Amino acid sequence: MTFEEARKNLIDLELREFAYDHAAGMLYFDGVTAAPRGTFVSRGRTLSVLNEEMYRLTSSEAAHETLRVLAERRDELSPAESRLLRLREKTLRFRSRVPAREYVEYQELLNTASTVWREAKDKSDYAMFEPLLQRIIDACRRFAGLVEPDMDPCDFWLDNFEEGMTQAFCDRFFARLREKLVPLIARTGAAEQPDAELLNVRFPLDKQAELSGWLMRFLQLDPDRCALTTTEHPFTIHFSRHDVRITTKYHETAFASSMFSVIHEGGHALYELGTAEDYAFTQLGRGVSMGVHESQSRFYENIIGRSRAFCGLVWPELVRLCPELDRYDADSFWRAVNAARPGFIRIDADELTYSLHIMIRYELERELLHGRLDAKGLPARWNELYREYLGVEVPDDARGVLQDSHWSGGQFGYFPSYALGSAYGAQLAAKMRGDVDIDAAVASGDISPINDWLCERIWRHGALTEPSKLMEAALGGPFDPAYYTDHLEARMKEVYRF
Numbered sequence: 138m139t140f141e142e143a144r145k146n147l148i149d150l151e152l153r154e155f156a157y158d159h160a161a162g163m164l165y166f167d168g169v170t171a172a173p174r175g176t177f178v179s180r181g182r183t184l185s186v187l188n189e190e191m192y193r194l195t196s197s198e199a200a201h202e203t204l205r206v207l208a209e210r211r212d213e214l215s216p217a218e219s220r221l222l223r224l225r226e227k228t229l230r231f232r233s234r235v236p237a238r239e240y241v242e243y244q245e246l247l248n249t250a251s252t253v254w255r256e257a258k259d260k261s262d263y264a265m266f267e268p269l270l271q272r273i274i275d276a277c278r279r280f281a282g283l284v285e286p287d288m289d290p291c292d293f294w295l296d297n298f299e300e301g302m303t304q305a306f307c308d309r310f311f312a313r314l315r316e317k318l319v320p321l322i323a324r325t326g327a328a329e330q331p332d333a334e335l336l337n338v339r340f341p342l343d344k345q346a347e348l349s350g351w352l353m354r355f356l357q358l359d360p361d362r363c364a365l366t367t368t369e370h371p372f373t374i375h376f377s378r379h380d381v382r383i384t385t386k387y388h389e390t391a392f393a394s395s396m397f398s399v400i401h402e403g404g405h406a407l408y409e410l411g412t413a414e415d416y417a418f419t420q421l422g423r424g425v426s427m428g429v430h431e432s433q434s435r436f437y438e439n440i441i442g443r444s445r446a447f448c449g450l451v452w453p454e455l456v457r458l459c460p461e462l463d464r465y466d467a468d469s470f471w472r473a474v475n476a477a478r479p480g481f482i483r484i485d486a487d488e489l490t491y492s493l494h495i496m497i498r499y500e501l502e503r504e505l506l507h508g509r510l511d512a513k514g515l516p517a518r519w520n521e522l523y524r525e526y527l528g529v530e531v532p533d534d535a536r537g538v539l540q541d542s543h544w545s546g547g548q549f550g551y552f553p554s555y556a557l558g559s560a561y562g563a564q565l566a567a568k569m570r571g572d573v574d575i576d577a578a579v580a581s582g583d584i585s586p587i588n589d590w591l592c593e594r595i596w597r598h599g600a601l602t603e604p605s606k607l608m609e610a611a612l613g614g615p616f617d618p619a620y621y622t623d624h625l626e627a628r629m630k631e632v633y634r635f
Contacts (some may be wrong), residue, residue, distance in 0.1 A: 299554050432559075
């Protein structure tokens with residue numbers, strides 16, 4: 138194989154894997170949004186074939202030879218080719234060390250687990266899901282040992298979602314957050330609480346759907362490339378920069394839950410839609426990591442969505458859609474959505490206590506991946522940590538250990554990305570304010586200056602650059618969690634009038 142043939146084969150490999158991923162992703166999306174639950178059996182069979190073919194394609198002798206030829210002349214590759222080679226080498230290392238049959242069976246397990254998790258959550262019956270979760274945990278531990286036998290399994294899966302992330306980094310990061318946030322949570326808890334009654338008004342579901350449309354227009358999501366639907370647990374799925382889907386869940390007496398879900402998932406979608414066309418249909422045509430991804434979703438959800446400017450802008454629309462809100466005002470709404478209230482649901486958590494939910498999951502995942510905890514003991518340990526970290530009693534499995542979909546999808550190592558993304562988002566806002574009047578843009582209803590700033594520094598680059606390097610360039614310096622804790626302290630002082 139010549140060097141030029143190998144370069145052509147690399148792109149061909151990317152395009153073929155994209156096609157398999159696209160087909161599998163569409164099946165997954167249909168399964169968790171529209172398909173009846175009984176369809177998971179046939180869907181699982183189809184996914185098995187797709188995954189087996191993709192595995193065979195990307196770990197074939199031809200794939201090995203392509204990467205070998207390119208690696209010998211790595212310095213002659215373009216930056217995009219060089220990055221693709223590194224990503225492809227990492228993928229090949231996994232797929233050459235994990236037997237294809239085991240991987241396909243694991244994907245079948247995840248397909249079943251996703252369906253059973255939804256049913257278990259509906260019934261608040263963890264026992265239904267427990268055996269499947271234990272099999273997922275066992276598989277994750279085994280795969281980590283096969284691929285990187287000298288690497289801690291927790292570090293292996295952290296790096297899978299955030300390139301370069303380790304437990305050592307997380308421990309330092311979370312220690313800094315705890316040092317600042319725990320006293321601040323205690324201080325807000327002792328203060329007079331904002332009235333949150335308005336968040337519980339009956340807001341008709343069809344009117345909430347109208348609100349979602351308004352939010353998508355405000356975010357400037359392209360309706361020809363991005364659509365919204367409903368599901369049990371809100372998420373975003375990216376097929377390409379030409380097709381991104383976001384989801385939400387409506388609650389008649391908790392309209393803010395869906396409102397912030399749409400803004401959060403909209404941030405994810407903007408990132409994917411903003412990647413450069415040159416990288417489309419390859420691994421570069423996507424967000425570089427989950428930490429960077431969450432920096433975008435959490436930026437829009439918290440920096441913008443919980444700002445005075447946005448609350449003032451959206452308030453007339455809220456009153457139009459739900460006249461019962463007319464007896465309140467925009468300032469009351471702003472205080473209500475920023476109040477610190479320790480609770481047991483992560484996706485509904487306030488900005489101040491949110492990271493404690495992530496720390497709990499990080500601690501649980503470490504114990505599970507290190508074999509110090511098993512699926513059977515997980516609910517009791519979950520409830521114990523919620524008492525310790527947040528001082529709340531978890532009422533049942535649905536609002537406890539079953540609340541997140543991540544583990545049913547094998548996403549161990551993902552959760553720390555939420556906290557990292559929150560911190561990245563606060564530091565990005567501080568940097569952006571040197572160039573853009575964020576509040577003025579939001580208040581005007583035209584956030585083009587904000588979107589353009591982020592697209593230039595983050596979105597368009599896709600996965601071309603390692604996440605830490607991309608963010609250091611965007612931030613204008615090293616990552617510093619102090620921006621995040623300072624942001625939270627300033628906001629709480631304003632809300633609680635310290």
